[in-house]
Amino acid sequence: LLGRFPLEARLPPHFELMDERSSAELLADATETVLSRAQANITPGLTSALADVSGRVMAQKFQELTRALAFNRGRFSRLLAAYDSVDGVAKELRRLFHLADEDSEQSIVSKACPDEAFDVVGLRKVVAALLDGGKTDAERSGLIGDWLAQPSARADGFDHYLSAFFTEKGTIRSTLATKAVIKNMPDAAEILTAEAERLFSVQNRRRLARITEATVSLLRVGEAQLAEYGEAKSRHAVLDYEDLILETRKLLQLPDVAPWILYKLDGGIDHVLIDEAQDTSPDQWRVVATLAEEFFSGQSSRDGVRSIFAVGDVKQSIYSFQGADPAEFEAMRRHFQERASQAEQPFRQVPLDTSFRSTEAVLRLVDEVFATDEARDGLVFGDDAVRHHAFREGQAGLVELWAPIQPDEKEDFELWSPPIHQMTGANPEEKLAIHIADRIRQWLDRGEILQSRGRAVAPGDIMILVRRRTAFVGHLVNELKRKNIPVAGSDRMVLTEQLAVMDLIALGRFVLLPEDDLTLAEVLKGPFVGMDDDDLFQIAYDRGERTLWQSLRAHAPRGGVFSEAVSFLSDQLARADYVPPFEFYARVLGPCGGRRRMVARLGREANDPIDELMNLALEYERAHPPSLEGFLHWIDAADTEVKRDLEDTGDQVRVMTIHGAKGLEAPIVFLPDTTGKPTQDDGFLWLKDSGKDAEGEGLSEDDGTGLLIWPVRRENEIGPCDTARQKIRTTRDQEYRRLLYVALTRAEDRLYVCGWETHRGRVKGCWYDLVAEAFDRITGVEDVDGVDGEAARRYSNPQTRAVDGVSPFTQPCAVVPLRGWAHIAPAAEPVPPRPLAPSRPEDDPPPVLSPIDQKHESGGLARGQYVHTLLQLLPDLPPEGREDAARHYLAQAGGDMGEGQLEELIAEVMNVLNDPDFAPLFGPNSQAEVPVAGMVGEFALSGQIDRLVVTDDEVLIVDYKTNRNPPKNECDVSDAYLNQMAIYRAALRTIFPELPVRCALLWTEGPTLMPLTESLMNERSP
Known part of the structure; x- marks a missing residue:
């Protein structure tokens, strides 16, 4: 849509994605620009806002906040539009929190300190x-007494x-006065409790004022940053992935443009197909709804069957970090159902x-x-149950629950002992990794059979999530x-953490x-x-x-390794300052044998990171000056994460995240990471507002703007903020369980659930607990040999029908070793023949004319071209019509x-054609403008002969010359003309x-035909 209507979308034509x-770099540059502007105090409001934000968080947290704002910029923009400005948002926050315009942290404290604000006498x-x-009472007496005794300093000493x-956690102390104090003063506890409750209320108002001030400051910084980011993208004519959705949504809602866009599209859309609909974000749904609205209007520009087809499973919605919301999926289902009902469709x-993948x-x-x-909370709506029907009835399958691996008891190491052995604590993660590898190795060694498939287990059958x-x-x-088990590695890797890349970067740093x-x-x-080590020690x-x-x-x-090292490194040093990064590393990896040596040491899996680094080198050179120093700095500036496609890895074990395995499957699946739960909270909250929406009524309850809240710290989240945080955590737990559903359903035949515990045990309500409780409810569970000396629990169903047919694991093509010649640099290519155009040989005058002579020369060239053209065309016409045609x-x-x-030029041409001495040149044995090409000595010839006459006795080459005052004899002819004719002669002598083969120059002024002697041509022969 954006590519088809860029001007209507107010985007640069031919924008790039x-x-x-690149998006992160541009955002970082925008942030730097905003920081510089704030430091220079160009915008005072921005300067104070940035000072407020930076005073509340560290630099890393600030970067996280700016990235989060950039990701949510669509919602952020709608928020500012809904309330007109940041000031409008601030006013709404104060209304929501019941704060006056003048209320601030300082003013609230100041109002809480005068005698009339509390029971000072009591x-x-x-x-x-x-x-x-x-003793505790006396300390409390001193704190309160000191504060009461200095009215002017009460605000400064308020926190003390x-x-x-x-308490340190911010709760009212359970005991404010001991029994001895209360005995002497019965109302002491009541007075202290009343003051504590007053202070608690003051603290809450301080927190709300703190949230408001912090949020407004963050909004001002975010507004400036996103504006600069948007301008930078416009300058570079680029969009990021989020822009594709946001700009499309904006395009389809522009009141002066959207009707035209929809009219143009209405004739081209018959069906809207939405795959993985449960992971579609609200912004994407708005685009879909707008495009499909014409389907129900009854005013379409054409008739025909039109449909909306959405496929999605709420239970598999696991991409909330990309904006997916299962509630939105259900809301859109109801939306389209209502629109269809209204349109009587x-x-x-x-x-x-029905599951076609997994066994019973x-x-x-x-x-x-x-x-x-x-x-089930979060997996289905209402009281729906999670129930599956197995298509693979009667095929063998099993699930096992291993006992969680326990950490070893901590050992008391002897202090001050010599550091001969590395002291390592017990690591249950490593122990579980060993057990899983041992189990796989045992299967491969003994030829474990997959009963439902009638064949042995292969490494490619196994996926570890x-x-x-x-x-x-x-x-x-x-x-x-x-254990020599083929493994494809992880589905994602940080490039700079790969050994192969680290070696290449180290080489680059050395040569610099x-x-x-x-x-x-x-x-x-x-x-x-x-x-x-011995070699290194010697030097x-x-x-x-x-x-x-x-x-x-x-x-x-x-000699030996020392001379080889000096030779290799000297070669790289000699080139480092003169070649771009890609060329530098290409030579290291290719002719210098670097890739071969790296693969020999690190294995074939080193090829992937090497290739990705080379791709990055090309990408860097396209956008930056190609220096090795700059490239290494660019690489170090960000953790470049590479996504690897493990869908088809051949016969190798796959180790993947569950998100990466979405849509994949495997006969055998291990789930080892089951004993923890997500705990990290987002930096800010979105509160539903009072219903004010910049775009009118939303498609779902939360499609409006909402209010952005930055609480800074958890202790500030009170009232509506705490409610919003609890909702976020509930939503997070729901997705945590949906992620378990996705993981469990990747298994086709076998599923192994395991985990490890720390010294604090495992987290309550984790995946392991859910699976263990399920095993308790399943009848027919048996105990089998497990790992680490503990029994495992197994539930299985036998193979009760014939195997459909042996389906061997698809083996990859055999790896053919490279022949010897592949490791030898090819010989240098022969020098290509130098191109030669006879009409402008090397000793001809330069093609760039002097400005003084340019007008005269250009006129002469035009006259010569007219003569050549007429001498080419007119001989084919009857003599009586030649002059009129000219x-x-x-x-x-x-x-x-x-x-x-004009008349002079016509007369010159007609004199040539009417001269009986020249008649053989234009007779039936002649041809005009004959192209000739080929090798003449070391030159590649490409030219055109003005007139060629071929008879039974000889070959005559004629070249027209229109020079004024032509020479009288061949000795006075230009060397360029003579060389030209000699080259033509040499070529035709081969044909x-x-x-x-004779040569002649036809001087049109005169006209005169000048034969060139054979001796002269022999002297000029190339």
């Missing part, structure tokens, strides 16, 4: 009574005064509860896990490799600064050189003031010629080896 990294009596109590009434909701055992566990109301990419993933991949000893040591120990030890590079060069005459041609082509010039 940015990738995530408190003074309590101060005296507390002195007769215990609060400690007399509140059919509407069908088709439940899909897997589906039975899934149904039981979500059988309770608490577990995790909730997060933690250290466990690294432990597991390493353990699988250690050879004096960096540590970097050089990394390169020497790496795959490019392959030194061992590093006792080298005095010399750098490691100097020491290495001094050892080069010893005059007609020049009248059109030579419009800038005067009458006298007509049995005939003599």
